[in-house]
Amino acid sequence: MIKVVKFGGSSVANSKQFRKVKKIIKADPDRKFIVSSACGKESGEDYKVTDLLYLTDAHVRYGVSYEPVFKLIEDKYYSIRDSLKLKTDLETEFKTIRAAMARGVSQDYLVSRGEYLTSRLLAEYLDADFVDAADVISFRYDGSIDMERTQALINEKCTGTRKVVIPGFYGSLPNGVIRLMSRGGSDITGSVIANCVDADVYENWTDVSGFLVADPRIIKNPRQIPRITYNELREMSYMGANVLHDDAVFPVRSKNIPINIRNTNDPDNPGTMIMNDCSEMDAIEPPTSVTGITGRKNFTVITVVKSHASAEVGFLRKLLAVFEDYHVSIESVPVTVDTFSIIVKTEAVEQCLYEIIARIRKEFEPDDLRLEDHMAMLAVVGRGMKAVPGASGRFLSEFGRNSINIKVINQSADELSVVVGVENRDFEKAIRCIYDKFVAEGK
Ligand code: ASP
Numbered sequence: 203m204i205k206v207v208k209f210g211g212s213s214v215a216n217s218k219q220f221r222k223v224k225k226i227i228k229a230d231p232d233r234k235f236i237v238s239s240a241c242g243k244e245s246g247e248d249y250k251v252t253d254l255l256y257l258t259d260a261h262v263r264y265g266v267s268y269e270p271v272f273k274l275i276e277d278k279y280y281s282i283r284d285s286l287k288l289k290t291d292l293e294t295e296f297k298t299i300r301a302a303m304a305r306g307v308s309q310d311y312l313v314s315r316g317e318y319l320t321s322r323l324l325a326e327y328l329d330a331d332f333v334d335a336a337d338v339i340s341f342r343y344d345g346s347i348d349m350e351r352t353q354a355l356i357n358e359k360c361t362g363t364r365k366v367v368i369p370g371f372y373g374s375l376p377n378g379v380i381r382l383m384s385r386g387g388s389d390i391t392g393s394v395i396a397n398c399v400d401a402d403v404y405e406n407w408t409d410v411s412g413f414l415v416a417d418p419r420i421i422k423n424p425r426q427i428p429r430i431t432y433n434e435l436r437e438m439s440y441m442g443a444n445v446l447h448d449d450a451v452f453p454v455r456s457k458n459i460p461i462n463i464r465n466t467n468d469p470d471n472p473g474t475m476i477m478n479d480c481s482e483m484d485a486i487e488p489p490t491s492v493t494g495i496t497g498r499k500n501f502t503v504i505t506v507v508k509s510h511a512s513a514e515v516g517f518l519r520k521l522l523a524v525f526e527d528y529h530v531s532i533e534s535v536p537v538t539v540d541t542f543s544i545i546v547k548t549e550a551v552e553q554c555l556y557e558i559i560a561r562i563r564k565e566f567e568p569d570d571l572r573l574e575d576h577m578a579m580l581a582v583v584g585r586g587m588k589a590v591p592g593a594s595g596r597f598l599s600e601f602g603r604n605s606i607n608i609k610v611i612n613q614s615a616d617e618l619s620v621v622v623g624v625e626n627r628d629f630e631k632a633i634r635c636i637y638d639k640f641v642a643e644g645k
Pocket of ligand 1: 210211239240250252253316370371384385386387388389
């Protein structure tokens with residue numbers, strides 16, 4: 203069995219967290235490939251090393267002294283090294299980084315030093331080999347990851363039986379120059395490595411015990427989701443829930459490798475398992491009809507009414523093209539006979555709404571044009587409602603019983619989610635009533 207384990211920033215924030223990581227690694231000899239983020243926040247007031255490195259870079263760029271900021275970073279690493287009695291030569295490492303800054307170094311190089319240094323310390327502490335991400339994660343010049351080359355490099359560099367620690371969040375271009383991923387990218391590194399080594403599971407260790415059925419700021423102590431499919435997860439994260447970087451799913455999904463979200467601060471909790479297909483386990487323990495409830499506030503609905511327009515070929519396409527001209531991405535387009543509603547994020551049309559309206563009036567001469575904002579979109583996601591007649595009807599009647607007015611309804615054709623639009627002010631209440639009825643009462 204091969205396990206790839208990735209530790210997020212909070213899991214390596216200080217020496218206390220390093221100790222927890224060691225226990226987790228020792229508890230299971232299959233945890234062979236270890237990917238680390240840069241040290242994150244120890245507490246609410248603390249800073250993430252990555253943020254401090256971006257800040258250092260800004261100081262370098264503007265020609266002001268970066269010393270006070272850089273010192274915070276150095277102190278953090280020295281304190282971890284000294285309290286764990288490690289020997290890693292941080293003095294030389296910082297000298298090299300300072301010299302690079304004096305030469306005028308790239309932002310990507312400087313910021314990548316967060317995961318680099320954390321992984322150096324972690325490798326020594328875990329008595330594992332350090333393998334630099336620059337030597338194994340290979341980018342093409344267009345920024346995409348060259349999986350074939352990465353696989354070949356991993357085969358070449360990670361041959362032994364010893365555990366290896368690899369920094370997350372960066373790799374290198376064909377000319378050897380360091381390149382960063384987008385923020386939160388260590389999740390992607392872990393997933394890419396899991397793909398390349400054909401891992402049996404990709405464990406992603408963070409500071410929550412997996413996914414929760416609903417936002418804990420809205421539902422007190424919501425239940426944890428034990429299993430979720432990749433498709434359900436896409437629906438959940440599209441609508442606002444995120445624990446994992448979106449792009450971390452693809453490399454493991456293509457090889458059917460499950461992701462297990464785990465909590466470094468509660469290692470006995472089994473966390474959430476994300477897989478392509480949960481049917482085997484569902485047969486033993488059937489899922490509830492609702493896997494998760496998520497959503498976002500602040501959408502705007504632009505409704506165009508024009509009689510006989512639906513008979514006109516190309517009407518909807520031309521209407522949507524107006525939004526495309528303004529680079530506004532569209533969330534949903536509920537259509538009835540002569541009514542076309544276009545739902546967009548309010549912030550996406552902040553600068554151009556009135557121009558869009560003016561163009562629609564001029565080019566389409568609608569019978570009526572209505573604007574509504576302060577709308578929230580809420581997604582009830584669940585593979586358990588597939589092929590269950592009346593599942594969405596039961597959600598809707600629950601809204602009715604709680605006097606929540608539904609403005610829009612949309613069910614995906616794969617019956618994985620029901621998306622409803624309600625007023626912003628009803629958002630929390632709507633989530634609560636679905637949670638209470640279908641999750642807490644388990645109906
Ligand atoms: N350290 C990077 C960030 O804060 C990458 C990561 O933690 O995944 O975004």
